[in-house]
Amino acid sequence: MKTATFRAEVQAQLEGIGQADIVVGIPSYNNAHTIGHVVRAVQAGLGKYFPERKAVIVNSDGGSSDGTMDIVHASAIADFNAILLHHRIEPVAKIALPYSGIPGKGSAFRTIFEIAGILDAKACAVVDSDLRSITPEWIELLVKPVLAGGFDYVAPLYHRHKFDGTITNSIVYPLTRALYGKRVRQPIGGDFGFSGALAQYYLTKDVWDSDVARFGIDIWMTTTAIASSFKVTQSFLGAKIHDAKDPGTDLGNMLYQVVSATFALMENYADIWQPVHGSEPVPAFGFEYSVGLEPVNVNTARMLHTFREGIRNLSGIWREILGAGDLDEVVRVGALPDNDFYFPPGLWTRVIYDYALAFHHKTMPAEHLIKSMMPLYVGKTASFILAAKDMGQQQAEAEIEILCMEFENNKDYLTRNWK
Amino acid sequence: MENFFNLILEPLDQLFMRFKMFVPNFLAMLVILLLGYVLAYLIKRFLVKFLTAIKFDSWSDRMGFTKLMRHGNLWGKPSMLLGNIVFWVLLFLTLMSGLSALQIAVIDALVSQFFSYIPRIFSAAIIMIVGFVFSRFISRAVLIAAANSGFHYAKLLADAVSTLLLVLIVAMVMEQLQIAPVIVLAAFSIIFGGIVSALVIAFGVGGIHAARRIIEKDVLDKDKEETKDEIEHI
Numbered sequence: 055m056k057t058a059t060f061r062a063e064v065q066a067q068l069e070g071i072g073q074a075d076i077v078v079g080i081p082s083y084n085n086a087h088t089i090g091h092v093v094r095a096v097q098a099g100l101g102k103y104f105p106e107r108k109a110v111i112v113n114s115d116g117g118s119s120d121g122t123m124d125i126v127h128a129s130a131i132a133d134f135n136a137i138l139l140h141h142r143i144e145p146v147a148k149i150a151l152p153y154s155g156i157p158g159k160g161s162a163f164r165t166i167f168e169i170a171g172i173l174d175a176k177a178c179a180v181v182d183s184d185l186r187s188i189t190p191e192w193i194e195l196l197v198k199p200v201l202a203g204g205f206d207y208v209a210p211l212y213h214r215h216k217f218d219g220t221i222t223n224s225i226v227y228p229l230t231r232a233l234y235g236k237r238v239r240q241p242i243g244g245d246f247g248f249s250g251a252l253a254q255y256y257l258t259k260d261v262w263d264s265d266v267a268r269f270g271i272d273i274w275m276t277t278t279a280i281a282s283s284f285k286v287t288q289s290f291l292g293a294k295i296h297d298a299k300d301p302g303t304d305l306g307n308m309l310y311q312v313v314s315a316t317f318a319l320m321e322n323y324a325d326i327w328q329p330v331h332g333s334e335p336v337p338a339f340g341f342e343y344s345v346g347l348e349p350v351n352v353n354t355a356r357m358l359h360t361f362r363e364g365i366r367n368l369s370g371i372w373r374e375i376l377g378a379g380d381l382d383e384v385v386r387v388g389a390l391p392d393n394d395f396y397f398p399p400g401l402w403t404r405v406i407y408d409y410a411l412a413f414h415h416k417t418m419p420a421e422h423l424i425k426s427m428m429p430l431y432v433g434k435t436a437s438f439i440l441a442a443k444d445m446g447q448q449q450a451e452a453e454i455e456i457l458c459m460e461f462e463n464n465k466d467y468l469t470r471n472w473k
Numbered sequence: 474m475e476n477f478f479n480l481i482l483e484p485l486d487q488l489f490m491r492f493k494m495f496v497p498n499f500l501a502m503l504v505i506l507l508l509g510y511v512l513a514y515l516i517k518r519f520l521v522k523f524l525t526a527i528k529f530d531s532w533s534d535r536m537g538f539t540k541l542m543r544h545g546n547l548w549g550k551p552s553m554l555l556g557n558i559v560f561w562v563l564l565f566l567t568l569m570s571g572l573s574a575l576q577i578a579v580i581d582a583l584v585s586q587f588f589s590y591i592p593r594i595f596s597a598a599i600i601m602i603v604g605f606v607f608s609r610f611i612s613r614a615v616l617i618a619a620a621n622s623g624f625h626y627a628k629l630l631a632d633a634v635s636t637l638l639l640v641l642i643v644a645m646v647m648e649q650l651q652i653a654p655v656i657v658l659a660a661f662s663i664i665f666g667g668i669v670s671a672l673v674i675a676f677g678v679g680g681i682h683a684a685r686r687i688i689e690k691d692v693l694d695k696d697k698e699e700t701k702d703e704i705e706h707i
Contacts, residue, residue, distance in 0.1 A: 218705040242707065306621050308706055352704050360623045367620035367627035371613070417535055422613055428621045435704075 064151055071147050074173040075107040076100065076197055077250075079166030081159050082183035083116035086125050088297050089183045093129040093148070096181065099193025100146050101131070107201075112169050113150035113183075114162035122183070123150040158268035160261075163275075167253040177201045179208075179247040184297035188245075195289035195340050196247030203339070206284035208247030209238045209276060211338060212294040213345040216442050216450035217352055220435045221312050223454050225406060226273060229316060232461035233327040234280045237335050238288065242272040242312060245291065252284055270315025277316075281323040290340030309431060310424045317413040317424075328469050332462055344447075357436035358395060362388050364429020371426045375412045380404055387433065397437035399460040405430055406461075407468040414472060495575070502571040509567025517560040524552035537609050597649040604642030608635050640664055 078096050082089055093111060100109045113126040127150055149169065155161035163180060170178045177200035181188060199205040222242055230241045256278065261267070266274045279286055320327065365372075365388040373381050383401050390396065409427055413420060442450040524530070533539045533551035547554060573584045612635035619627035644661035648654055 214705075219707065220704065221706045305706060306618075312707065350704055356623070360621070363623045363625060363627065364620050366625070367616060367631075371617070415531075418613070419610070422610075422617055425617050425621060428617075435706075439704075 061151075064149070067149055068169065068172050071110060071149075071173060073108065074110045074147070075176050075201075076104060076109040077112055077166065077170040077173060077175040077178045078109065078193065078197075079112045079114060079163065079169075079178065079180040080126070080183050081114050081116070081162035081166070081180065082118060082122045082126075084118045084120045084122060085183040085297070086118065086120040086122045088186065089113070089122055090125045090129040092181060092183055092185050092188055093126055094131055095185075095188045095190055096193055097129075097131050097146050099190035102190050103194035104197065104201075110147045110149060110169070110173060110175075112166050113148070114153045114165040115150060116157055116162060117152050123152075126150040155262060156267040158271075160267035160269070160271035160274070163271050164257070164262050164267065167257050170250055170253045171257065175250045175253070177247065177249060178253050179245070181245045182296060185245070185294070186297065187293050187295035189292070192245065192291050195291055196245065199287050199289060199339050200247055200249045203287065204285060205287040206249045206252045207276070207279035207286045208339075209286065209288045209336075210240050210243035210245045210294075211288045211290040211340065211342075212240060212243065213292060213447075214294060215348070215350045216445065216447055217350045217439055220438065221309060221431070224402065224431070224434055224438065224457065226312060226316055227454070228403075228458045228461040229406060229410075230273070230277065230280075231333045231458055232465050233320065233330065234277065234323075235330040235333045236280050236286060237333050237458075238276055238280065238286065240288075241276040243294070244272055245294075246272075246275060247289070248275070248279070249284075252279060255282065255284075265311075265315060265318070269311040270318070273312065273315050274319065277319045277323065281319075281326045286336055288336050288338040290338060290342045292343070293345040305432075306425045306428050309428055310421055313409075313424045313427070314413070314420050317410050317420075320410060321414065324472065328472065331465070333458075352439050354436045354439055355392065357432045357439075358392055361429050361433030361436065364433070368426055368429060371418075371422075372430075374417060375423070375426070376405060376408045380408065384430070384433075387437075392440075395437055395440055397434045399457045400464070402434050402457065403460040403464045404467065405434075407464065407471075410468060411471050498575045501574040505571040505574055506567055509570065510564060513560050513563035513567065516563060517556040520559055521552050521556040524555060529555070536606055538605075541605070593650055597646045600642065600645050600649060604638070604645070608638035608642065611635075611638060637665070637668065 078100070080089065080092055080096070093113075096111055100107070100111075111126075113123060115123050126148060151165070153162050153165040155164065166178070166180060177197045179193060179196040181192065181196075196208050196210070199208045219240075222240065226241055227239060231237050256275065259278065261274065276286075365385055369381060369385070372384065376384070380401065383398075384405075387395070387397055387401070405427075409423065412418070412423055417423060438453065442453055445453070529552045530539070530550050538551055542548075542551060542554060549557075569584045569587055572580045612631045615634050616627055616631035619630050624630065640661065644657055647657040
């Protein structure tokens with residue numbers, strides 16, 4: 055073992071702590087200006103909802119150069135009375151350590167799982183370090199279903215702007231739901247609760263030198279929990295507002311990371327998803343309430359331009375993946391005027407299934423394959439935005455539900471062609 | 474009189490002696506050819522079956538070899554083509570070995586030259602295959618990246634990259650095979666230099682206004698994007 059938990063100073067800290075009921079992990083990389091708020095929210099949550107439980111906050115850092123770990127050590131709630139809390143019986147221990155292994159969120163999580171194992175934690179939660187909207191209640195909502203409800207995995211439920219999370223809404227959620235039959239609305243939410251047993255189960259998997267360590271840990275955790283028949287639930291956390299993403303983050307790379315991780319899991323769990331038909335709701339905790347969300351500006355003209363340039367330039371590649379019939383349909387969609395532009399859910403479903411099959415049959419290098427999907431995804435997103443621009447949140451959600459049903463109803467096509 | 478007969482018989486005797494020496498060599502050649510043919514045929518059969526089993530044809534489709542074959546008016550399966558190539562190469566090697574069994578000085582020299590040329594053919598073939606796969610990979614990466622950024626001439630750009638790489642590869646192959654190396658080097662320098670010079674002139678002089686417009690538009694678009702596109706995809 056070469057992980058961070060086996061360093062002498064970490065060992066000494068862990069021996070000093072001995073045992074813990076709850077471990078809350080915060081993976082980070084240069085999040086100095088947001089992590090303080092996250093640590094304080096977690097401390098308040100543990101103090102308010104689990105005052106008798108022994109808890110540890112673990113910051114698993116990717117080698118930040120902006121003093122992220124110093125902020126974690128320095129962050130504490132100055133006045134518990136101000137948030138209507140008495141001091142905990144026992145202060146929350148904090149461990150901030152740089153993780154070892156391949157750089158990425160997955161390696162950070164591995165360290166958290168290992169610490170949870172060493173401390174024999176009963177429940178764990180992980181929250182992103184760039185969150186601005188996290189409240190103490192998040193800790194209750196992510197941990198309590200495990201400690202009190204007997205669940206093994208708690209996925210988040212957020213209120214997000216109807217135009218946000220489009221990779222989740224148009225690919226990951228419908229596909230995961232159709233494949234594994236569980237309606238986990240935010241499979242790549244980033245903030246999760248899970249049992250100590252599930253954390254140890256994750257560690258038994260030989261994925262820590264693969265892309266899971268770099269990216270794709272979120273979908274891997276959700277899919278592994280569902281496919282391995284752990285008890286899964288969801289908790290409504292409210293709005294998810296986090297630090298603005300690095301503008302240099304390329305959409306193509308983002309799409310590649312998420313979609314390749316999802317497709318790779320299809321290979322691992324083919325025997326499990328193939329016999330599944332339809333889907334069932336997953337129980338949800340938390341009090342659902344409306345959230346005022348900031349308006350989101352989108353440039354649909356630019357999106358449609360990208361889609362049409364894709365048709366012009368990538369039709370040779372698309373023909374190999376989609377076949378002539380669906381390519382003709384895509385070309386027909388591209389020829390529609392901007393005001394009438396509409397990417398039919400049935401066509402989109404076939405596009406995703408054809409890409410999954412091409413990934414399975416290794417039609418071309420995975421990165422080329424998935425990045426060639428980008429203009430199609432952008433076209434689909436533009437279509438959704440145009441259709442949903444005057445819709446309320448519920449109507450927009452109903453549109454996503456229609457897409458999910460298309461994925462479920464057409465699953466036979468995927469299963470039939472998966473050899 | 475006896476001398477006269479000797480004069481006649483001696484060449485005949487020598488001819489007979491040579492014939493006697495030649496016949497076993499000739500028979501050896503025939504045996505080598507026959508065995509070589511049978512062996513080459515069996516190897517071809519085995520190779521085609523093996524390639525079919527490992528789905529070489531699908532791989533060739535993906536790598537673009539099949540498309541390249543169709544361009545060259547070859548309509549069989551790639552596995553069969555490779556089997557045929559191996560068969561004919563083996564048959565050719567058998568023929569060379571068979572001819573060397575004749576032990577004729579001129580043919581021996583030719584065979585020796587041929588065998589010393591084989592490493593060059595082999596390395597040229599490797600350069601050709603690896604170069605083709607590499608050029609295809611790079612041109613597809615360029616195509617996808619350019620198309621995803623909304624570049625109108627993405628396909629043209631990818632084709633240009635592919636052509637440049639293929640020119641480079643063909644020059645390397647010719648150089649490896651020592652086929653008119655001076656002419657190849659000169660032709661390559663002229664073609665490659667010409668293309669680069671044409672691009673420099675096109676963008677540096679002829680297309681200066683167009684280039685300015687493209688750059689300005691790009692900058693403006695980026696400004697627009699920063700102020701307008703706020704969608705979070707994940």
